[in-house]
Every structure is written in C-alpha cells, then in structure tokens.
Amino acid sequence: NAGVTQTPKFQVLKTGQSMTLQCAQDMNHEYMSWYRQDPGMGLRLIHYSVGAGITDQGEVPNGYNVSRSTTEDFPLRLLSAAPSQTSVYFCASGVRLGEQYFGPGTRLTVT
C-alpha cells in the first residue's frame, strides 16, 4: 500500500494563478481532509469529506475548493493564489474522528 500520496511536493505560484494539489489514498478510507500548517499555528483544517460526493468546510476554507468524486481522490484547488496561502499543505485520510494517516505534504510558495 502506498498510503496517502500528494503531488506536487513543492510548488511556486505567482499571485493570481490557480492550481490543484492532488491527494490520493489506497486504504479505502471514507474520511479525508486537508490541513495547512503555518509556523506557530499548528494544523488548521481547510476542508474535509466524509465520503464520495460529500464535502464540507473546515476552519479556514476561503480561497480553496474541493471535490470528492471517488473514495480514493480528494484534490484541493486554489482558485486565485495569494501570498497568504504560502504554507505547507497536508492531506490526511482515516477513520472519521479516529486515527489519521497523513501524506508527505506539499510546500507551496506564492510570490
């Protein structure tokens, strides 16, 4: 099992550009989520999904969209990148409210 995979590992964007961060898991988990990690701020929940076709907002959803067309994939879209979105992004999957498996992260810089 690959677990949770994320691509790309690193990305530099210019302000206003859009992009999609990919996340996939092969553990058949219904629950998936996206977090961003900033120094001193811990892990903040952006969006989450309790199953295919179902998504909801977390603590910091503005500027991000998600979709969940399959159990395996949960992409995160940045619609118009801003410098405030410079961060490390982690995708996770697991049992709802239980143990979560994190991907390796995507380090995003917006200039």
Place this chain on the structure above:
Amino acid sequence: GQQVMQIPQYQHVQEGEDFTTYCNSSTTLSNIQWYKQRPGGHPVFLIQLVKSGEVKKQKRLTFQFGEAKKNSSLHITATQTTDVGTYFCAGPEGAQKLVFGQGTRLTINP
C-alpha cells in the same frame, strides 16, 4: 467553535531530561489523539485515548486523559535525540471535524 490549546509552544531540554506537553479543550472530548511530526516530515499518529482518566504507555511515553475529558498530557521520560519533533494533540469537533492544537516543538541538547 471548539478550541484545543497546547502548552508550551516550545520546549528545549538536555538529553536525559523529562518532557511534558499539555492539551486543553474548551469542551468535553469524545477522544483525544496524539501525533508526532519529525522536522521536515508529516504528522504520524501515536495514540488515541477514549476513557475518562485513561493512562496509556508506549515505552518512555505516557499519555493521560483527564477525568473531565477536557485535558490530556504527554510525558516523555529520559528524552533521547530521537524524540525531537513537534507533538500535536487533536480532538473531535462535533461529529465530523478533527481539530489540532498548535503543537509543542521539542528540541534536545545532546
């Protein structure tokens, strides 16, 4: 919404000293989880506590869940350089969200 607060934010110890991080929630939690993130890595699940007053041990690590299920602690006895990293607690908010504390970053002087 619910807040999960962790203290301290940073802790520097000499190798061999003990270390403790504390997690406090504004609401009663159905469970509390602990994760470790090595420098440059991703969070890795350590343990989940469910019962009031529960204590679990993993080698030199001791995890406690408070009687009121609103606080928790992680204690490391005789730290080693392999313990370096950031330790996060996490608790459910409602029926669907998992909220993380800000983390405690542990550095160790060998």
